[in-house]
Amino acid sequence: MKKILLLCLCMMQFVSAETEFAIPKPSIDHPRKFVFPITVRDRKAINHVLSSANNVMKFYGPENTEVVIVAYSQGIEALMKDGDRDIRKRVEALMTYDVEFIACGNTMRTLHIKKKDLIDGVEVVTAGIVELIERQLRGYIYIRP
Amino acid sequence: MKKILLLCLCMMQFVSAETEFAIPKPSIDHPRKFVFPITVRDRKAINHVLSSANNVMKFYGPENTEVVIVAYSQGIEALMKDGDRDIRKRVEALMTYDVEFIACGNTMRTLHIKKKDLIDGVEVVTAGIVELIERQLRGYIYIRP
Amino acid sequence: MKKILLLCLCMMQFVSAETEFAIPKPSIDHPRKFVFPITVRDRKAINHVLSSANNVMKFYGPENTEVVIVAYSQGIEALMKDGDRDIRKRVEALMTYDVEFIACGNTMRTLHIKKKDLIDGVEVVTAGIVELIERQLRGYIYIRP
Numbered sequence: 316m317k318k319i320l321l322l323c324l325c326m327m328q329f330v331s332a333e334t335e336f337a338i339p340k341p342s343i344d345h346p347r348k349f350v351f352p353i354t355v356r357d358r359k360a361i362n363h364v365l366s367s368a369n370n371v372m373k374f375y376g377p378e379n380t381e382v383v384i385v386a387y388s389q390g391i392e393a394l395m396k397d398g399d400r401d402i403r404k405r406v407e408a409l410m411t412y413d414v415e416f417i418a419c420g421n422t423m424r425t426l427h428i429k430k431k432d433l434i435d436g437v438e439v440v441t442a443g444i445v446e447l448i449e450r451q452l453r454g455y456i457y458i459r460p
Numbered sequence: 461m462k463k464i465l466l467l468c469l470c471m472m473q474f475v476s477a478e479t480e481f482a483i484p485k486p487s488i489d490h491p492r493k494f495v496f497p498i499t500v501r502d503r504k505a506i507n508h509v510l511s512s513a514n515n516v517m518k519f520y521g522p523e524n525t526e527v528v529i530v531a532y533s534q535g536i537e538a539l540m541k542d543g544d545r546d547i548r549k550r551v552e553a554l555m556t557y558d559v560e561f562i563a564c565g566n567t568m569r570t571l572h573i574k575k576k577d578l579i580d581g582v583e584v585v586t587a588g589i590v591e592l593i594e595r596q597l598r599g600y601i602y603i604r605p
Numbered sequence: 606m607k608k609i610l611l612l613c614l615c616m617m618q619f620v621s622a623e624t625e626f627a628i629p630k631p632s633i634d635h636p637r638k639f640v641f642p643i644t645v646r647d648r649k650a651i652n653h654v655l656s657s658a659n660n661v662m663k664f665y666g667p668e669n670t671e672v673v674i675v676a677y678s679q680g681i682e683a684l685m686k687d688g689d690r691d692i693r694k695r696v697e698a699l700m701t702y703d704v705e706f707i708a709c710g711n712t713m714r715t716l717h718i719k720k721k722d723l724i725d726g727v728e729v730v731t732a733g734i735v736e737l738i739e740r741q742l743r744g745y746i747y748i749r750p
Binding site for chain 3: 478479480481482492494508512515516519520601602603604605
């Protein structure tokens, strides 16, 4: 009896209200689309955004997601070729899952950064903030992780 | 004359353009729905989110609002049973107004937090960020206060 | 041959994927509408929001945009008449382009700020956060720059 009670208590521990999906549910035909900004030059903050991208892809399945990460202002650091090595590896790993990385051209001009200074595969747009806006209008969910 | 002028000046002081409601206006049938994140372990920041929840409920009337607060990353601290006492009291008070508090299961696993460590009544989902996303797709307004 | 190769390399440098517009494209009839919050009392952060407002107006053309900036909590500092002089000049310059500046009445009451303490032309609403919410519901894009 005590054992059963203990078992029940343990199970209760893991009972949790799961997130209710919006309609249409996420699928290959109706992928969840996100756009995350990176705006600060801070390893922890950058890693937090990359982890968030990773978590949503793990949860929904990479095939049911479209993830875009836009770096601007001090956050451009995250996409620099000669930046933090571990971050670069994570960025490149996420690219293999079709995560799009986009750098802000305005920021690059201000900070004298060339396209060749960025990790290969990073796209450049005129203004990072415009990219965030248009993506939202195109149905992407904007989250600041 | 001087008095009237003074009165006018005083009144002008209080003239303000009030927020224009979107259609449909907030009501019991069309409640305003919000989802607020708590992401940092900082008393001031946590209190700011709780105050924001309070302010919107006061403004619209609790019956015309649905408020959800999702804590993840370092923000999980806000929902810990043995965390700051005043914060706990505020969380419990907001719960009596049907504010939903949701903790991120990923964060809990990373930080070795059990459900029993959380304030009673807190729900747990697999990933806090997914909850933010699906709530938005279900019509909740996402604000980082 | 070497020159041509060099030229090609230089051109590639400037090739960039431009932001794809959502439909309807921005125009006078379909202006892009934004609402930006200012929440912190930090010159750099305030200037970053003002620059962001400037950047989107430059990109889309002022006639194709509607920009609203809501200051609340410590961010109210940005709209104080006797605050930072350069910030005040920028706020007034943006006003000439019809950028709306809105102050949170709740914050003003808490911090004992009168309307006359604010830069002329600033509007006051009961709650800054409510303004952010209703603007979103009225089709404004919410970005925390």
